[in-house]
Amino acid sequence: MQNLNSTGQDEVTGQGQIPRASSLAGDVYEAIFSQLMELKIAPGSRITVDSLVKEFGVSHTPIREALGRLEGEGLVLKTHLIGYSAAPQISRQRFDELYELRLLLEPDAAGKAAASMDESKLATLREAAGVMGRRDGADERARYSTFARQDAVFHDQIMVFAGNELIRQTLTFQHTHFHIFRLMFHARVTEEALDEHEAIIDAFAKAEPIAAQKAMRDHIEHSRDRLRPAFD
């Protein structure tokens, strides 16, 4: 149980740690997001506002706010007269479609981003990639949830630098990273991706579009191959 109203610095409880500086609504959102990513809230299962109110020791308002935000991200569904539930896992077909879409768009975007790379953009990408590698005492589950979010940030930032806002929005709208990371909870999913992100950063550092395209294609293909066993 994690009480979000507590003001003390709670010991690590083995659950997601709550960032201290942010708002209550934000904390509640992060806590539920983590539970969804770590499969503590199983895909397709009911989510009752009252049980979250009890678990987090907060009022209905921040819980409803958080669930509304998660609904917008496709992680939570709201059904008339029934209430909230965790979105079901994506189907094998949707998984393949998502990766086909990514492979069409992201390597090309990485090439464009590499062509206009500069020190400040590189620093931004290094920072985004760096957060994923940090261990700083967080347990494996909390780390996984951070990784899922940060991977989305890293890939989105590359799309920003590629400069086509429509393509960026198309990918953002799929919330790909949230869905794929929920397929499987496994350290390998994150560890291998760190090296692949490094290869992408290296190509950016050299401002080599062809190398950046290849590094991004390799990363997405490997990511697909790592997660596909979730459907076996």
Ligand SMILES: [Zn+2]
């Ligand atoms: Zn990635």
